[in-house]
Amino acid sequence: MKFNIFRYNPEDRDSTPHTDVFYLEETDSMTLFIVLSKIREEQDPSLQFDFCCRAGICGSCAMIINGRPGLACKTLTKELPAEVTLMPLPIFKLIGDLSVDTGTWFRAMNEKVGSWVHTDKTLDPDAEEERMDNALAEEIYELERCLECGCCVASCGTANMREDFMGAVALNRIARFMLDPRDKRKEKEYFQVIGTDEGIFGCMGLLACEDVCPKNLPLQDQLGILRRKMGWSAVKQLFRFG
Amino acid sequence: METEFTDLLCIGAGLAGERVAVEAAAAGFETICLSIVPPRRSHSSAAQGGMQASLGNCAKGDGDCPDVHFEDTVKGSDWGCDQEVARLFVDTAPKAVREMAFWGIPWNRVVAGKSTYFKGGKKFEKVELKEKEGLITARDFGGTAKWRTCYTSDGTGHTLLYTMDNKVVEMGVKVQDRMEAISLIHNGEVCMGAIARCLKTGRLKAYLAKATLIATGGYGKIYRESTNAVINDGSGAIMALDTGIVPLGNPEAIQFHPTGIVPTNILVTEGCRGDGGTLLDVDQKRFMAKYEPEKEELASRDVVSRWMTHHIREGHGVKSPYGDHLWLDIRHLGEKHIKTKLREVEEICNNFLGVDPITQLIPVRPAQHYSMGGVRTNKDGAAYGLKGVFSAGEAACWDMHGFNRLGGNSLAETIVAGKIVGEKVAEFLKGYEVQWDTACVRDAATKVQDRIDRLVSGRDGHENVYEVRNAMQDELMDRVSIFRNGTDLQTAVDNLQVIYERSRKVGLRSSGVGASPELALALKIQGMLRVALCVAYGALQRTESRGCHAREDFEARNDQDWLNRTLATWKEGDTLPTLNYEPATQVTILPPGSRGYGVCKIIGCDGEVIGE
Numbered sequence: 001m002k003f004n005i006f007r008y009n010p011e012d013r014d015s016t017p018h019t020d021v022f023y024l025e026e027t028d029s030m031t032l033f034i035v036l037s038k039i040r041e042e043q044d045p046s047l048q049f050d051f052c053c054r055a056g057i058c059g060s061c062a063m064i065i066n067g068r069p070g071l072a073c074k075t076l077t078k079e080l081p082a083e084v085t086l087m088p089l090p091i092f093k094l095i096g097d098l099s100v101d102t103g104t105w106f107r108a109m110n111e112k113v114g115s116w117v118h119t120d121k122t123l124d125p126d127a128e129e130e131r132m133d134n135a136l137a138e139e140i141y142e143l144e145r146c147l148e149c150g151c152c153v154a155s156c157g158t159a160n161m162r163e164d165f166m167g168a169v170a171l172n173r174i175a176r177f178m179l180d181p182r183d184k185r186k187e188k189e190y191f192q193v194i195g196t197d198e199g200i201f202g203c204m205g206l207l208a209c210e211d212v213c214p215k216n217l218p219l220q221d222q223l224g225i226l227r228r229k230m231g232w233s234a235v236k237q238l239f240r241f242g
Numbered sequence: 243m244e245t246e247f248t249d250l251l252c253i254g255a256g257l258a259g260e261r262v263a264v265e266a267a268a269a270g271f272e273t274i275c276l277s278i279v280p281p282r283r284s285h286s287s288a289a290q291g292g293m294q295a296s297l298g299n300c301a302k303g304d305g306d307c308p309d310v311h312f313e314d315t316v317k318g319s320d321w322g323c324d325q326e327v328a329r330l331f332v333d334t335a336p337k338a339v340r341e342m343a344f345w346g347i348p349w350n351r352v353v354a355g356k357s358t359y360f361k362g363g364k365k366f367e368k369v370e371l372k373e374k375e376g377l378i379t380a381r382d383f384g385g386t387a388k389w390r391t392c393y394t395s396d397g398t399g400h401t402l403l404y405t406m407d408n409k410v411v412e413m414g415v416k417v418q419d420r421m422e423a424i425s426l427i428h429n430g431e432v433c434m435g436a437i438a439r440c441l442k443t444g445r446l447k448a449y450l451a452k453a454t455l456i457a458t459g460g461y462g463k464i465y466r467e468s469t470n471a472v473i474n475d476g477s478g479a480i481m482a483l484d485t486g487i488v489p490l491g492n493p494e495a496i497q498f499h500p501t502g503i504v505p506t507n508i509l510v511t512e513g514c515r516g517d518g519g520t521l522l523d524v525d526q527k528r529f530m531a532k533y534e535p536e537k538e539e540l541a542s543r544d545v546v547s548r549w550m551t552h553h554i555r556e557g558h559g560v561k562s563p564y565g566d567h568l569w570l571d572i573r574h575l576g577e578k579h580i581k582t583k584l585r586e587v588e589e590i591c592n593n594f595l596g597v598d599p600i601t602q603l604i605p606v607r608p609a610q611h612y613s614m615g616g617v618r619t620n621k622d623g624a625a626y627g628l629k630g631v632f633s634a635g636e637a638a639c640w641d642m643h644g645f646n647r648l649g650g651n652s653l654a655e656t657i658v659a660g661k662i663v664g665e666k667v668a669e670f671l672k673g674y675e676v677q678w679d680t681a682c683v684r685d686a687a688t689k690v691q692d693r694i695d696r697l698v699s700g701r702d703g704h705e706n707v708y709e710v711r712n713a714m715q716d717e718l719m720d721r722v723s724i725f726r727n728g729t730d731l732q733t734a735v736d737n738l739q740v741i742y743e744r745s746r747k748v749g750l751r752s753s754g755v756g757a758s759p760e761l762a763l764a765l766k767i768q769g770m771l772r773v774a775l776c777v778a779y780g781a782l783q784r785t786e787s788r789g790c791h792a793r794e795d796f797e798a799r800n801d802q803d804w805l806n807r808t809l810a811t812w813k814e815g816d817t818l819p820t821l822n823y824e825p826a827t828q829v830t831i832l833p834p835g836s837r838g839y840g841v842c843k844i845i846g847c848d849g850e851v852i853g854e
Contacts, residue, residue: 011443011756028563029505029594041708045760046752050279053471055508056593057400057586058283074593095420095442096757103280103419107411116408117346129340131376132351138582140348141394144401145585148282182346 001026001077003035004085009048009096019085020044032065032072032086036098048097056214059147062089062154063098069151071214089154091163106148106169113170113193117182136179143176143222145215152209152219164198168209168219171200175222178229191233200226243687244447248274249671251435251451253423253478256284257399257653258635259457260406260415261660262623262667266453267415269668274449276421276438278473281407285459285471286656289399290586291513292381292391293653295335299352299377301368302359302389308332310387313832315648318385318542320789320799321834322492322614322644322807325827327621331642331658338657339378339392346405348394349378350583360518360575362531362538381583382516383649385542385839391650396511396586399653406657420757421447424765426454426481426631427686429679433630436481437686439765444756446690448683452676453667456482456625456633457660460613464774466715468610469502469509478637480769482617483776487627489809489822491618491639493773494780497647497790498724500546502609505564506594509611510587510604512649515539517583519572521550522603523558526569537839544646544790545840547608551724554607562605569603576600608724612636612652614643614790615777618809623663626809630676634663641807644826645789690765697764698754703747707764710748713741714774722778727794731782738778739817742771776810776819783821784808786845798843798851801834805847 001024008017022039033054040047049072052060056074063072064087066080077084092100109115152168159165174194177183194200203223210219250266252259255277263273277284298306311332316323343349354375358365361382370379383391394401410417420441427434427448435451461476462468482488500521501510515521520528521539533549534541541549550568553559559566572580572587577600580588584599591597591604617633618626619640625631634640635656642655696702721734745767754761786800787793805826810819836842836852843853 009756012753031506031594040759044752045708045750046758048757048759051472052279052283053285053288054506055288055590057288058279058285058471060279060283076593099757101420101442103417106280106282107417110408110411114412116412117344121344123341123344125337125341127340129343129349129378132348133376134351134353134379137348137351137394141397141401144348144394144404145397147400148280180346180348182344 002083003039004083005047005098006087007097008094009046010094011096026077030077032075032077033061035077036072048095048099050099059149062149062151063087064089064154069154069212071149074214089150091153091159092150102148102150109166109170112166113173115173117177117180118185119182120184130182140176140179143172143179143217146172146217147215149214151212151214155208155212157204157206157208158202162202165202166194166199168223171226172217172219172222175226187229187233188237191230194226195230195234200230203227244445245450246274246447247450248272249451250453250455250667251276251449252455252457253436254457254459254637255281255417255419256286256457256459256635257403257406257656258660259455260410261657262455262457262634262664263415264406264409264413265661265664266668266671267413271668271671273415275415275417276423276449277417277419278422278441280419281410281417282403284403285474286403287400288471288509289653290396290509290511291383291516292393292398292650293339294383294386294390294648294650295339295392295654296332296388296390297336297339297378297380297392298388299374300379300389301370302382303380306388306390311335311390314386315642315651316832317837318646318648319644320646320837321801321805322495322788322826324621324641325831326829327640328642329831330621330662331655334658334662335654338654338661342402342405342657343378345409347401350393350395352377352379363518363520363528363574381513382540383512384515384540384546385648391516393513395582396513396584402653402657422477422762423481424690425484425686427683428485428628429682430487431629432676433628434676434678434682437690441757441762444758444761446687448687450678450683452674453630453632453671455667456617456631456637457635458637460616460636461773462610462613464714464718464770464777465610466719467502467507469499469507470610475766475770476773477766478633479616479773480766482625483772483812484769485628486812486814488625488631489618489627489811490615490776491641492615492645492780492808493776493810494784494791494808495614495645495789496610496777497543497612497614498547498608499543499611500550500608501570501606503590503595504562504567504605504607507609508590508594510570510590510606511584514570514572514584514587517575517579519570519575522569522571523553524560525558529553529558534839541839542646543649547724548792550608560605567605567607570606571603572599573601612647614645614647615639622666623659624666632663632667634659645791693765694754694761697748697750697761700749702749704749705744705747706751707748707760707767710741710745710767711763711770714738714771717741718774718777722781725792725794726781728782731778734778735775735782738771738775742768742775742817745771772812772819779819780808780810780821797841798845800845801847802845802849805834
């Protein structure tokens with residue numbers, strides 16, 4: 001198989017962005033994790049890329065695989081054509097070759113959306129836990145499955161045009177906390193976070209996010225629900241204060 | 243060189259590291275976490291099945307309490323654990339689970355009424371009580387008397403880690419990701435922080451800290467076939483050994499998980515068997531009931547892994563291009579159960595095997611999974627030998643697991659130990675001052691820079707770091723595995739010493755400029771070999787069988803001579819670790835006896851032989 005891989009090491013003054021070509025014999029059950037590890041170990045030890053769990057759980061290895069964002073570790077070569085082009089995710093700062101800085105981006109996102117349970121209660125360590133309906137717990141878990149891999153952001157039309165767009169990942173996070181009765185934020189407070197063009201009203205509805213999400217999160221539904229809720233919230237505020 | 247000062251430096255930002263950081267930050271201490279990956283990618287996220295805490299809310303957990311959890315944990319450890327620590331752990335676990343619920347975990351909850359469950363392939367019925375509805379529920383796991391493992395589907399590590407990191411973000415604790423600690427700064431008595439290398443730029447940085455926590459996870463990647471993430475290369479154990487003072491406890495205690503998938507060694511959770519999945523052989527027949535009539539598929543991991551290996555050796559394995567394996571069958575659990583409670587398993591099987599576990603069998607084989615050993619600490623999490631060093635989580639040998647960890651007890655350990663050690667770190671920091679010894683900082687930094695220069699220039703030789711690593715991994719896999727014997731272990735030690743010599747002659751093939759993954763590994767390879775030698779040499783010296791350490795030439799558990807813990811240190815210039823021993827536990831609450839599963843042959847404390 002032929003692999004065209006984007007190369008650039010910003011720390012190396014002699015390095016310029018270019019593509020390197022590598023050839024590799026395909027083996028049974030081969031994934032891009034195996035491919036890239038083999039290339040690094042046998043052909044070019046300077047090649048930079050990120051893997052961690054190599055099981056589709058941690059979200060480290062998102063990259064552009066033949067034009068489409070995806071997790072490299074769970075991409076089987078038998079599902080790819082004989083020629084494969086690998087590029088780093090756009091939007092995130094490049095560290096080198098296929099490796100990008102998602103850590104800084106997601107920390108900022110989590111700070112921005114207030115990604116935690118907001119409550120004025122204090123925990124009584126000896127008391128029984130608050131009860132929750134199991135169906136609701138499962139509904140929250142469904143949205144909690146996000147890996148912060150960055151695929152939805154990389155594939156997003158708005159995010160590629162404007163740097164300040166929060167992306168489906170942030171909106172999904174808000175949707176998760178809106179479901180959670182432990183979070184005492186009111187609709188108006190959520191509106192302040194996402195009721196703008198940087199947030200839900202920036203979404204053009206192209207929904208590539210839903211297509212590329214490696215966890216198949218119901219992003220289309222959640223974006224729709226948020227848009228409706230936040231739209232109503234805007235109308236309510238208009239009448240209250242107008 | 244850039245230098246940063248802090249009260250607490252947490253090396254590692256997985257569950258244990260972040261839980262300690264949260265506790266110290268809540269007490270008002272400045273805290274920095276270093277992580278080689280963005281914190282939410284830490285290997286804690288890959289834990290699937292759940293965490294044990296004796297809440298006793300669900301019907302099959304009725305009557306559970308810390309006492310029962312304690313007994314299960316000590317038996318699981320094959321009496322290798324520190325019983326005081328195990329006690330502390332089981333008492334705190336319920337509080338820790340509830341605290342995580344308060345912080346936002348969507349734990350699965352009790353649903354009142356009749357429902358069915360599977361055990362050993364057969365269907366049973368249970369009734370959940372109305373008054374327990376909505377409380378945190380639990381599933382069954384191996385080696386436990388009750389259903390005690392709290393879970394969120396099979397993504398429990400993921401939700402715990404995200405919630406913990408949410409707390410870190412809320413509290414404004416600094417996390418510097420892609421920053422790899424290379425060595426501790428110390429003067430032989432006091433630790434003053436660490437020298438780290440930035441994995442974005444390659445630049446070195448000094449962190450001067452009053453307290454330094456090692457929470458770097460396990461060292462599974464010294465083995466070829468491991469369920470561990472690629473980052474679990476034992477960097478914390480390496481740093482501790484490098485001091486020449488801080489010992490590793492029980493390095494030979496390596497857990498093999500029964501159900502790694504073949505060929506990629508990705509884990510499928512013990513929850514599969516906990517929820518009623520069965521193990522089948524080449525004839526698609528169950529075999530665990532024959533070996534373990536009482537616990538069947540749900541004996542402890544060491545026992546199940548041994549029987550699986552035994553059964554394959556007897557010729558009942560399924561042939562494949564990747565060697566013989568067995569089957570895991572969860573088909574009878576049904577589509578609804580698999581799609582809600584075993585979602586990661588379903589995804590992993592479909593993605594990596596092209597197998598649909600709802601209708602097809604999953605090929606499995608034991609794979610290296612967990613390091614019970616690690617940086618030896620006291621019950622407060624303070625490392626032996628060097629003031630100001632703490633450790634928690636898989637990186638540590640605290641030691642509640644002894645020679646076999648129960649499934650669900652490691653996630654629990656991360657947040658329980660994190661909470662307890664965090665409190666102790668805060669206590670330690672109150673009023674504690676340290677003198678920054680600039681000569682120590684300079685020496686530590688110079689040493690790292692010198693190693694980098696040597697590797698880049700190829701001054702010591704041109705050994706290929708990947709070939710050296712592969713040789714080490716093969717050696718451990720082939721000779722320091724599930725079953726061990728003196729001949730193989732001696733060969734492994736001899737060969738590893740040769741490989742260790744090669745590791746000292748590694749030279750880079752790339753320029754080493756920037757993040758340089760080749761340099762990152764080359765900086766660790768000697769340390770990895772030292773850890774590997776601790777594992778192999780510790781196993782060679784321990785002439786008994788206990789928990790995961792199964793010697794074919796010493797089949798009995800020998801409480802007369804070996805009811806103790808290995809302490810391995812590495813003196814500079816040596817080619818083997820120095821081994822010392824301490825009693826397994828200072829306080830004996832549950833005296834050594836039979837586990838109730840596994841082969842039972844014991845040489846008692848008084849020398850009396852029990853069992854065949």
